[in-house]
Amino acid sequence: MSESGSRSRSVQKLRGRQLSFVWKESRRFLSPVLLVLFWQIASAGGFVSARILPSPAQLAHTAWGLIKDGSLPTNLLVSLERASIGFGLALGIGVILALISGLSRLGEDIIDAPLQILRTLPALALAPLFILWFGIGEEPKILLVTLGALFPIYLNLHKGIRSIDPKFLEMSRTLGLSRSQIIRxxxxxxALPDLLLGVRYALGVAWLMLVVAEQVNAESGIGHMMMDAEDFLRTDIILVGLIVYGLLGLISDWVVRTGERWLLAWQVDGGKRV
Amino acid sequence: MNTFFSEPENGEPRAVDTTRSVHVSGLTRRFGDGPAVLDHLSLDIPSGQFVALLGRSGSGKSTLLRTLSGLDSVEYGEVARPKAVSVVFQESRLLPWKRVWQNVVLGQKGPEGKERALQVLKEVGLLHRVEAWPLTLSGGEAQRVALARALVRNPSFLMLDEPFAALDALTRIHMQNLVLSLWRKHQCTALLVTHDVDEALVLADRVLVLEHGRIKVDLPVTLPRPRRHAHPVFEQLRSELLHALGVQNA
Incomplete structure (x- = not known):
C-alpha cells in the first residue's frame, strides 16, 4: 500500500520535474514567438509595407515555394558543403598548429608570431585578394571560411595547452608517465574545454565568412540566392535567406553545445552526478 | 628487483643497490646566487622506516622532497633511492576528466587495470566511488584516491607531502590511521613532510627537523603504537621538537 503510494508520489514528482523542464526549455522561445506574432499583426493591419518588410505568413509562403522548386535545398546544400569543408580544414590545421606551438617552445617561436600578425588582418578584406589568387571557383570561398575559422581554434587550443596546471604535469612525472602519455x-x-570554446567561435566566424564569400562572387549558395533576389526586388527571398543563415548558426551552435555536454561530462555535472 | 638510483654529479640516476632504503649524502642545492636551500645534507633512511620531516617554511623540506621524488635533478651530492617511488601531494592532483578508478591506474599498463584499481580502492575504503568524477569527491575522499594511486604502484618508498594539511581535524585523524595501516601492510619506507608536530609523533619512527637546509634534530620515537598524546614521553618529545622549531613555552 504505502509502497504503491510512494511510487505514485514519485511518479508525480517526476512528472512535475518534466513539466518544469519543458517550461524552462520553452520559455526561452516565448519572446521570439511573441515578436513574430506582433510582426504578423502589424503587417496584416497595413502598418508595414509588404515591399519593405513582408509578413511572416508571406515569408513562409515564399520559403515553401523555394523549397518546392528546389532552389532553396540546392543552394543550401552548396553553402553547407562550403562551410563544412572550410571549417573542417580550419579545425585540422588549427589543431595541428596549436599542438606544435603549444607543446614546444621552438614551435611557438616559429608558428605563433606569424599567426598573431595574420590575426590582426580583417579576414573579410582578403576576399578580393583571394579571388585574384584562386579565381572564382569554390577555392576562394572555402579558403575564406578556413582562414576565418582558423584563428579562434588555434588561439583557444594554444591557450588551453599552455594553461594546463603544472601540478598535474609534475604529478604525471612522479607517476612515471612518458611524454606521449602526458600529452594524451x-x-x-x-585543453579540450578551450578547444570546444574555440570551435563555437569558429563556427560563428565560418558562417560570416561564407555570407561574404557568396555575395561577392558566386553562382550558387544562399548568399547568391539573396543577391539574385536583390536584382528582382524580392525582399521576401532575401529575408528567407537571412532566416536560413540564422538557423544554420543556431543549429551548429546547438550541435557543439550538445557535444560539450557529452565530452565535458566531468565538468558540466561535476557537482551533481554520482 | 628494486633497482637503486644514485646520482653522481649532474647526472641521471644510476642503479646501485637492491633494497628499500634511502641514502643521501652531501646534497647541496641553491637557486641562483642565493643561500643554499639544502646545505651538505646527509640522511640515511633504513628499509621500512617511517620518517617524519618537520621544518619551518623555507627550511628546504620541499626541495628535499622534490629531489628525492626525482622532480629536481641532483647538482651536488649523492642520492640513492629505490626506483619504485610514489608521492602523495598536499592537493590530491586527481585529473578531473578521469573517473576515480582511471586516476588510480593512470599510466599503468595492462588490461587488468580496473581490477587492480578496485583492489586498492577497497583498501582505502572507496569502493562506492569507483566511477565517480573527482570534482564530486570531498577533500578526504580525494586524498584517499591519491593514496590509492600511490599504492597501486607498489612503492618501495612512499613520500607524503603535507597530505593532510587541507583536511578537517576529524578526517585528518582517519587519514593518519589509514596511512599507518597501509604502511604496515605494504612494508614500504615512508617519508612524511608535515607542519604538525603531533602528527609526526603519532605516525613516525623517527622525526627530523630541518633548518637552513641541514638536519638540526634527528629524534627516534620508540613509543608503541597507537600513541597517546597524553603519554609523558610524547609530551616531552613534543616540547623538544617545538623548541627545535623555535616555539617557546610549549
Whole structure:
C-alpha cells in the first residue's frame, strides 16, 4: 500500500520535474514567438509595407515555394558543403598548429608570431585578394571560411595547452608517465574545454565568412540566392535567406553545445552526478 | 628487483643497490646566487622506516622532497633511492576528466587495470566511488584516491607531502590511521613532510627537523603504537621538537 503510494508520489514528482523542464526549455522561445506574432499583426493591419518588410505568413509562403522548386535545398546544400569543408580544414590545421606551438617552445617561436600578425588582418578584406589568387571557383570561398575559422581554434587550443596546471604535469612525472602519455592523458583532455570554446567561435566566424564569400562572387549558395533576389526586388527571398543563415548558426551552435555536454561530462555535472 | 638510483654529479640516476632504503649524502642545492636551500645534507633512511620531516617554511623540506621524488635533478651530492617511488601531494592532483578508478591506474599498463584499481580502492575504503568524477569527491575522499594511486604502484618508498594539511581535524585523524595501516601492510619506507608536530609523533619512527637546509634534530620515537598524546614521553618529545622549531613555552 504505502509502497504503491510512494511510487505514485514519485511518479508525480517526476512528472512535475518534466513539466518544469519543458517550461524552462520553452520559455526561452516565448519572446521570439511573441515578436513574430506582433510582426504578423502589424503587417496584416497595413502598418508595414509588404515591399519593405513582408509578413511572416508571406515569408513562409515564399520559403515553401523555394523549397518546392528546389532552389532553396540546392543552394543550401552548396553553402553547407562550403562551410563544412572550410571549417573542417580550419579545425585540422588549427589543431595541428596549436599542438606544435603549444607543446614546444621552438614551435611557438616559429608558428605563433606569424599567426598573431595574420590575426590582426580583417579576414573579410582578403576576399578580393583571394579571388585574384584562386579565381572564382569554390577555392576562394572555402579558403575564406578556413582562414576565418582558423584563428579562434588555434588561439583557444594554444591557450588551453599552455594553461594546463603544472601540478598535474609534475604529478604525471612522479607517476612515471612518458611524454606521449602526458600529452594524451593530461594535456589534450585538459585543453579540450578551450578547444570546444574555440570551435563555437569558429563556427560563428565560418558562417560570416561564407555570407561574404557568396555575395561577392558566386553562382550558387544562399548568399547568391539573396543577391539574385536583390536584382528582382524580392525582399521576401532575401529575408528567407537571412532566416536560413540564422538557423544554420543556431543549429551548429546547438550541435557543439550538445557535444560539450557529452565530452565535458566531468565538468558540466561535476557537482551533481554520482 | 628494486633497482637503486644514485646520482653522481649532474647526472641521471644510476642503479646501485637492491633494497628499500634511502641514502643521501652531501646534497647541496641553491637557486641562483642565493643561500643554499639544502646545505651538505646527509640522511640515511633504513628499509621500512617511517620518517617524519618537520621544518619551518623555507627550511628546504620541499626541495628535499622534490629531489628525492626525482622532480629536481641532483647538482651536488649523492642520492640513492629505490626506483619504485610514489608521492602523495598536499592537493590530491586527481585529473578531473578521469573517473576515480582511471586516476588510480593512470599510466599503468595492462588490461587488468580496473581490477587492480578496485583492489586498492577497497583498501582505502572507496569502493562506492569507483566511477565517480573527482570534482564530486570531498577533500578526504580525494586524498584517499591519491593514496590509492600511490599504492597501486607498489612503492618501495612512499613520500607524503603535507597530505593532510587541507583536511578537517576529524578526517585528518582517519587519514593518519589509514596511512599507518597501509604502511604496515605494504612494508614500504615512508617519508612524511608535515607542519604538525603531533602528527609526526603519532605516525613516525623517527622525526627530523630541518633548518637552513641541514638536519638540526634527528629524534627516534620508540613509543608503541597507537600513541597517546597524553603519554609523558610524547609530551616531552613534543616540547623538544617545538623548541627545535623555535616555539617557546610549549
Amino acid at each position: 592523458e593530461v594535456v589534450l583532455p585538459g
